[in-house]
Amino acid sequence: MVVAKSREQGGKREGGRTPSRADRREQLLAVAAELFATRGYAGTTTRDIAEAAGILAGSIYHHFPSKEALLDEILRTFLTRLYDRFAGVERQGGDPREALINLIKISFSCIHDTPHAVAVYQNESDNLAGEKGFAYVADYSLRIEQIWLRVMTAGQTSGVVRPDLDVKLAYLFIRDAVWSSVRWYRAKGPLQSDNVADQYLKLLYGGLG
Amino acid sequence: MVVAKSREQGGKREGGRTPSRADRREQLLAVAAELFATRGYAGTTTRDIAEAAGILAGSIYHHFPSKEALLDEILRTFLTRLYDRFAGVERQGGDPREALINLIKISFSCIHDTPHAVAVYQNESDNLAGEKGFAYVADYSLRIEQIWLRVMTAGQTSGVVRPDLDVKLAYLFIRDAVWSSVRWYRAKGPLQSDNVADQYLKLLYGGLG
DNA sequence: GCCATGACCAAATGTTTGTTCGGTACCATG
DNA sequence: CATGGTACCGAACAAACATTTGGTCATGGC
Numbered sequence: 096m097v098v099a100k101s102r103e104q105g106g107k108r109e110g111g112r113t114p115s116r117a118d119r120r121e122q123l124l125a126v127a128a129e130l131f132a133t134r135g136y137a138g139t140t141t142r143d144i145a146e147a148a149g150i151l152a153g154s155i156y157h158h159f160p161s162k163e164a165l166l167d168e169i170l171r172t173f174l175t176r177l178y179d180r181f182a183g184v185e186r187q188g189g190d191p192r193e194a195l196i197n198l199i200k201i202s203f204s205c206i207h208d209t210p211h212a213v214a215v216y217q218n219e220s221d222n223l224a225g226e227k228g229f230a231y232v233a234d235y236s237l238r239i240e241q242i243w244l245r246v247m248t249a250g251q252t253s254g255v256v257r258p259d260l261d262v263k264l265a266y267l268f269i270r271d272a273v274w275s276s277v278r279w280y281r282a283k284g285p286l287q288s289d290n291v292a293d294q295y296l297k298l299l300y301g302g303l304g
Numbered sequence: 305m306v307v308a309k310s311r312e313q314g315g316k317r318e319g320g321r322t323p324s325r326a327d328r329r330e331q332l333l334a335v336a337a338e339l340f341a342t343r344g345y346a347g348t349t350t351r352d353i354a355e356a357a358g359i360l361a362g363s364i365y366h367h368f369p370s371k372e373a374l375l376d377e378i379l380r381t382f383l384t385r386l387y388d389r390f391a392g393v394e395r396q397g398g399d400p401r402e403a404l405i406n407l408i409k410i411s412f413s414c415i416h417d418t419p420h421a422v423a424v425y426q427n428e429s430d431n432l433a434g435e436k437g438f439a440y441v442a443d444y445s446l447r448i449e450q451i452w453l454r455v456m457t458a459g460q461t462s463g464v465v466r467p468d469l470d471v472k473l474a475y476l477f478i479r480d481a482v483w484s485s486v487r488w489y490r491a492k493g494p495l496q497s498d499n500v501a502d503q504y505l506k507l508l509y510g511g512l513g
Numbered sequence: 514g515c516c517a518t519g520a521c522c523a524a525a526t527g528t529t530t531g532t533t534c535g536g537t538a539c540c541a542t543g
Numbered sequence: 544c545a546t547g548g549t550a551c552c553g554a555a556c557a558a559a560c561a562t563t564t565g566g567t568c569a570t571g572g573c
Contacts, residue, residue, distance in 0.1 A: 116550080137344055150550060151551075153553085154552070204537080264495075264503045264504075268481045271487075272477045294474075299511065300511050302509050303466065303508050304465055304507050322569075349559080351561095366520060477567065
């Protein structure tokens with residue numbers, strides 16, 4: 096006969112109280128995002144995730160159908176939110192220079208708020224390019240790129256962006272410099288998100304020399 | 305009794321001739337670098353590497369002691385070469401502005417020549433931070449950063465870099481924008497390495513607006 | 514032309530992987 | 544106080560993994 100141990104051992108959280116179903120789901124997503132971000136998706140095992148959440152690996156499957164489903168929800172939540180915020184800037188209209196500044200500030204604030212999701216997106220989106228269930232990742236990336244290109248091109252015609260720049264290249268440089276900061280930016284560090292954004296805007300608009 | 309098949313099947317390369325030991329080693333390193341770059345180290349199996357090289361997985365171990373040894377040699381070769389070239393710029397001295405331009409041009413040319421090694425370094429170096437045998441990765445990264453910071457600081461005192469910039473932050477932005485281009489730069493594409501470098505320097509020195 | 518060397522194959526190793534499943538203890542509801 | 548639903552455990556699963564081993568066959572030096 097098999098006797099299960101008490102759930103007191105590891106199954107409870109938040110001061111001994113059993114977390115609600117919704118809380119456990121969020122906890123698993125948060126824990127998975129952090130592990131995917133630091134060790135990579137392929138380098139993270141379901142046992143790693145479970146241990147970090149205080150349960151056993153098999154119990155994950157009461158909340159998610161697979162390890163991949165965790166990655167999917169992390170990326171989907173991140174991308175929809177990011178796209179909505181970017182689209183809001185464009186919908187709002189106004190000065191292209193202000194719009195571009197807003198796009199950049201949103202990016203940095205997104206890194207500040209959800210660094211793990213950003214890192215997962217950056218590290219895994221390339222590998223997911225051909226995967227069937229992850230086509231939406233490339234879709235959102237393209238739509239986001241189009242927003243940026245429209246804003247920057249508008250900036251060129253309105254005179255706040257130099258006309259001799261290759262807009263696509265400039266976008267790629269700006270995008271990479273901004274998003275890559277997730278690797279060294281620490282929310283608890285001395286540099287706050289706004290300062291980093293300001294410094295980057297200063298470099299971008301004033302130039303290096 | 306066990307009978308091994310002829311080696312004709314997959315063990316030969318280069319028009320049917322058996323590659324030399326040195327050639328096979330180089331081939332395995334090249335193939336592993338490409339796979340590590342596109343699928344990640346953890347996402348690449350020894351069978352993947354072997355198949356791409358036309359041999360069986362076990363045969364890899366006649367050339368390398370482990371899968372990790374492949375990663376090690378890829379990173380070590382890349383980092384020593386890169387560091388040497390950067391150090392050469394600093395040793396040469398001269399105008400800080402010229403030196404900084406050279407650092408950037410070397411970076412882009414390095415991406416052009418060995419994109420896979422660059423990608424592997426970018427994707428895996430963070431995960432290797434604590435690993436015993438890979439301490440040299442962080443060492444080289446630090447030494448390279450110090451070269452850049454010295455050059456940029458020299459540029460500040462000599463007046464070619466604005467004094468109100470946070471040099472460390474500016475370095476991080478430049479570094480990330482430059483190295484991240486490995487994700488979209490294609491050596492065979494219309495944009496050649498020099499053009500990309502020029503465009504980036506134009507953006508960097510002239511500013512966006 | 515013979516033979517030793519070594520590059521490779523074929524097969525098996527033990528471990529780790531994602532996932533499944535039957536049972537158990539907790540909790541809310543009556 | 545009974546009871547049903549469910550969140551989780553404990554154990555198992557097959558598949559995939561990096562690595563080991565022993566045998567085989569081509570090749571280059573004699």
